[in-house]
Structures are given as structure tokens and as C-alpha cells.
Amino acid sequence: MNKKRLFQILARADREEVIQLGNKIKQECHSVTVVKQPEKTLTMIKMREPVKNSLFYLGEIIVTEATVTMDGSTGVAVTMGDDFDKTLSMAMIDAACNAGVFHYEELLIAWESEQHLQIEKENAMMQKTKVDFHSMDSEVST
Amino acid sequence: MAYVAVSGGEEAIAASIQLLDYYRSGSEKELDIDALVHQLGLMIDKVMSESGLYAKEYAALALKQCEGSTEEAVFLLRAYRSTLKRSHYTNIADTKAMRIIRRISAAFKDIPGGQLLGASYDYTHRLIRFDEERSSGGRLHETFKKILADQQPEAIQSYGRVSDMLKKEGLLDTYPQDDTMPYDVTEKLLEFPAPRSARLQTMTRADTGFLSGLAYSVLRGFGQVHPTVGELRCGYLELTIPYPDAEGESIYLGEILITEVETFAQSSDEDGLKLASGYGAVFGRNENKAIAMAVIDREIERGGDYAAQDEEFVLMHGDCLEMNGFISHLKLPHYVTFQSKLDAVRKTRRNTK
Structure with missing residues (x-):
């Protein structure tokens, strides 16, 4: 699983479940050291605009970041918001992945399926607002 | 002309700040941040946009603190933002x-x-x-x-x-x-x-x-x-x-x-x-x-x-903060500058008599 997918699943997941998973990994007697305690920081959003195909800054978001090491492997997490506990658990999960000791990929995939389902159900509500145009007068429709 | 510092009024200012909370105390019902985020979403979007900071809960908190004043909420968010370091720039958002x-x-x-x-x-x-x-x-x-x-x-x-x-x-x-x-x-x-x-x-x-x-x-x-x-x-x-x-x-x-x-x-x-x-x-x-x-x-x-x-x-x-800050400064004491304006008018009147 690539990092983007991993962090997308974790960012969208319920905080309690992520924290629980983080604790489980910690209990599996891996030596975990917090290198950088969770802290809030800013991230500037860089965007491309379509008129001149150039870049500009849309504004900032608040993210929380943390770094840990586990069995000599480093794990990082950066995620939107200010949830310190969740971010720390995300860093532990990342470290476990990097150390090759993460055994819960199937669980993450199950979370992901549920997340997609919810997004697609919401999308179904949006799609009901799609307009089906019918021209009422052939002369003005051209 | 130099600015002249004046003292006095500290107690009045403290009482004035307390009075702001008095105006939020008329109801026993407390505004819930989660409810604000989900039910006043467009107002929160506006505040986030004008402060240049996308943070829904913080925008809601700021709005609650300042009786729903957009410009005060923008001020609070910009001030808070200035206390944080910026560590990242996103990849180009598509x-x-x-x-x-x-x-x-x-x-x-x-x-x-x-x-x-x-x-x-x-x-x-x-x-x-x-x-x-x-x-x-x-x-x-x-x-x-x-x-x-x-x-x-x-x-x-x-x-x-x-x-x-x-x-x-x-x-x-x-x-x-x-x-x-x-x-x-x-x-x-x-x-x-x-x-x-x-x-x-x-x-x-x-x-x-x-x-x-x-x-x-x-x-x-x-x-x-x-x-x-x-x-x-x-x-x-x-x-x-x-x-x-x-x-x-x-x-x-x-x-x-x-x-x-x-x-x-x-x-x-x-x-x-x-x-x-x-x-x-x-x-x-x-x-x-x-x-x-x-x-x-x-x-x-x-x-x-x-x-x-x-x-x-x-x-x-x-800019919301700059324009409101500048307009707002007009109500702060301008005693010395206004005295000088008055003096000038009085002098002109004397000369014309």
C-alpha cells in the first residue's frame, strides 16, 4: 500500500479506531520512541490556475505532525486538524509499515471500503441534481 | 508631531471588556461548536476564506467568542495563525x-x-x-x-x-x-x-x-x-x-x-x-x-x-483585517491631532476678523 493511500484511510478513519490500532501496535512489544511530539503547524496550499497555467497560494490549513521510531524505523504523520492522539497513532502505524511489522492491512482495506461506500452514497445524492435538459422549442434550441 | 502617551482608563477598559461577555450572557443556552460548524457553514466558510485559514472548528470558536462578527473572527484567526510556524507547502493541488x-x-x-x-x-x-x-x-x-x-x-x-x-x-x-x-x-x-x-x-x-x-x-x-x-x-x-x-x-x-x-x-x-x-x-x-x-x-x-x-x-x-483596522482606528483618541486642527481653524478665524 502506498503512503498516500495509507494516510488517506487513516485520515478519514474514526479517531478512536486509529488510536486503538496504534495502541495495539505499541503493545506488540515493539520499542517505540517519540522523536517529535505531536504539534500544530501550518501548511500552505499551492494551486494551479487554468487561465495562465500558473501557480498561486490559496491559503493555509492547520495540520498536526509527529515523528516516532519503532525497531529502528522511522514513522511520520501529518494530518489536517489538531488531533494529537490520532496523529501520534498514525505515526506509529507508519513506523510499523516501514519496519515491516504491520499486520493489519486487511483491516485498513475494510475501513477504506466503508469510507468509499459513504462517499459514493453521498455522491448519489449529488447525482440526483443532475440536469436533463429538454429544449421546449426547436427554433430557439439551435 | 510626536504621539503622546496618556494614562488612565485601565479600570474602565477592563470593565468594557467584561461587558462584552455580558452581551453573550442573556441566554442559558450555550452555542455548541459542532452545531455551529454544521449549521452555520456558509458563515464559517466566509470567515475562513477572509482569514486565509481553513480551520472550521477554530472559525466557529472565533465567531462564538465575538458575537458573530466576521471581522473580529477574521482578526482572531489571523492572530492565532501568526503564532504557528509553517512547516509545509502542499504538492500542487489539482x-x-x-x-x-x-x-x-x-x-x-x-x-x-x-x-x-x-x-x-x-x-x-x-x-x-x-x-x-x-x-x-x-x-x-x-x-x-x-x-x-x-x-x-x-x-x-x-x-x-x-x-x-x-x-x-x-x-x-x-x-x-x-x-x-x-x-x-x-x-x-x-x-x-x-x-x-x-x-x-x-x-x-x-x-x-x-x-x-x-x-x-x-x-x-x-x-x-x-x-x-x-x-x-x-x-x-x-x-x-x-x-x-x-x-x-x-x-x-x-x-x-x-x-x-x-x-x-x-x-x-x-x-x-x-x-x-x-x-x-x-x-x-x-x-x-x-x-x-x-x-x-x-x-x-x-x-x-x-x-x-x-x-x-x-x-x-x-483585506478584511486591514480595512476594518484602519477604519476602527478613527475612533481611538486623536486628542492632540484634533487640538492642532482646532487651533488652525481658530487662528484662521482670528486672522479673518
Whole structure:
């Protein structure tokens, strides 16, 4: 699983479940050291605009970041918001992945399926607002 | 003339600050932040956009603290933002891949992917629903939980831009990819002529009312003719940053809701063989601000003598914090400067007698 997918699943997941998973990994007697305690920081959003195909800054978001090491492997997490506990658990999960000791990929995939389902159900509500145009007068429709 | 410090009034000031809370104490009911985020979403979007900081809960908290004053909430958020360091810049966010929740065009009836009305007040009767809105809390939440659960999932699709159609036909100019590092108006003072990136960043942070008023002036004749909204889209934009020390890997940070608009207008070229476009993008669901931004973007590009075409005028007078700060300072003591003005008038009167 690539990092983007991993962090997308974790960012969208319920905080309690992520924290629980983080604790489980910690209990599996891996030596975990917090290198950088969770802290809030800013991230500037860089965007491309379509008129001149150039870049500009849309504004900032608040993210929380943390770094840990586990069995000599480093794990990082950066995620939107200010949830310190969740971010720390995300860093532990990342470290476990990097150390090759993460055994819960199937669980993450199950979370992901549920997340997609919810997004697609919401999308179904949006799609009901799609307009089906019918021209009422052939002369003005051209 | 030097400024003169005066003392006195400390106790009065402390009592004045306490009185602010008195004005929030009239009800036993407390405003819940979660309820504010979900039920005053458009107001929160506006505050986030004007403060240049996408943080819903913090915007709600700021609004609660200052009795719903947009400019005070913007002040609080900007002040808080200044206490944090900035550690990251996102990868270039791709709005073509946005998860669209609304997308319309006033230029073409048929657009690839179709027109999606999404949620819009445009088709509502503006009537207060007295009974419904007075009903108990949580009613809407429960209703929509059920509606959502009953939906048949539909796969997400991405929507191309309407302007790409015109670019393919050669009716709009195309430009090579420009990866110049954007100018950052939060770190550097504006200089004129401003780079395009500084213009767009300044406008997306600008006061909604200021941009709307200026765009209105354009439409009423103090600018170019009536532009057409080529595309208005609202959706979730995915944000990522590079994963440290790993080529090609990235960290997904989350997604933000934005509104993006492209307007089409007459080109300034002599032969009139092409159209020109303007661009607006803002935090949240804030359509009029995004449209206004796109209208003014085009006006500044075109240039001219009207207010909306004057880059310095537009970019220097639209910041919510700056404009309100400057106007607000007028009510602070100007005892010495006013005495000097009075002296001057008295002296002139004496001389004329």
C-alpha cells in the first residue's frame, strides 16, 4: 500500500479506531520512541490556475505532525486538524509499515471500503441534481 | 508631531471588556461548536476564506467568542495563525480531480459530464419556515442519516473544465505550464505591478463584500461588459505533501471544500477573434465571492480607468483585517491631532476678523 493511500484511510478513519490500532501496535512489544511530539503547524496550499497555467497560494490549513521510531524505523504523520492522539497513532502505524511489522492491512482495506461506500452514497445524492435538459422549442434550441 | 502617551482608563477598559461577555450572557443556552460548524457553514466558510485559514472548528470558536462578527473572527484567526510556524507547502493541488458536489455553466447547456445543481438557494422561495426551523434539534441529522443510508452508491467521476473545450477550439489562449514559485503576500509586501500569484492570493483572502461590490460596479457599467460564468464548480480538493525522503510517495493531509469559477468575456485583442477568461477560487461554498473574483481578475488583466480595473486600488483596499483596522482606528483618541486642527481653524478665524 502506498503512503498516500495509507494516510488517506487513516485520515478519514474514526479517531478512536486509529488510536486503538496504534495502541495495539505499541503493545506488540515493539520499542517505540517519540522523536517529535505531536504539534500544530501550518501548511500552505499551492494551486494551479487554468487561465495562465500558473501557480498561486490559496491559503493555509492547520495540520498536526509527529515523528516516532519503532525497531529502528522511522514513522511520520501529518494530518489536517489538531488531533494529537490520532496523529501520534498514525505515526506509529507508519513506523510499523516501514519496519515491516504491520499486520493489519486487511483491516485498513475494510475501513477504506466503508469510507468509499459513504462517499459514493453521498455522491448519489449529488447525482440526483443532475440536469436533463429538454429544449421546449426547436427554433430557439439551435 | 510626536504621539503622546496618556494614562488612565485601565479600570474602565477592563470593565468594557467584561461587558462584552455580558452581551453573550442573556441566554442559558450555550452555542455548541459542532452545531455551529454544521449549521452555520456558509458563515464559517466566509470567515475562513477572509482569514486565509481553513480551520472550521477554530472559525466557529472565533465567531462564538465575538458575537458573530466576521471581522473580529477574521482578526482572531489571523492572530492565532501568526503564532504557528509553517512547516509545509502542499504538492500542487489539482482541481481537475476535485470530488464535485456542484457544477454549472451559464455559457453552455450541454457540458461534458453534465450540469450538477448540487445544493443551491437559487431555486428556493425566500420564506421563513417558522414551524420547521423551531422544531427540536437533531431532526435534520436523523432524517438525512436515513436518506444517506438508503442511497445506491454511485462511483465518483472527475469532470474536465468547460474552458478546455474552448481551448481545444482555439477560442481561448493556452499557455505553457508556468511553475514559477508563487509570490506569498503573507510574507512579503505587495509591489506593483503585482505578479499574478499575488493578485489571486490577495483576492481569495479579500473581504466578500468588497469583491462583490466591485464586481457589481463592473456589471453596472464601471468596467467591461457582462461576463458569462463559463463554469462554477464546488467540490472537495485533496491535499498532499511529499513523504520525507521517499521519491514519488506522498502524505494525504485531508480535503478541503472550495468553489472555483471561470468567467468568459470579450478579449482585448483588436480583431475580436478570441475570448478571454477570468479565474476565481475561494475556500468553502462561497459562489458570489468566487464569481466576483473571476470578474475582477479579468478586469485587472484588461486594465483601464475604472476602480475594478486598477490593480493597486483593488489589491490594497479589500483585506478584511486591514480595512476594518484602519477604519476602527478613527475612533481611538486623536486628542492632540484634533487640538492642532482646532487651533488652525481658530487662528484662521482670528486672522479673518
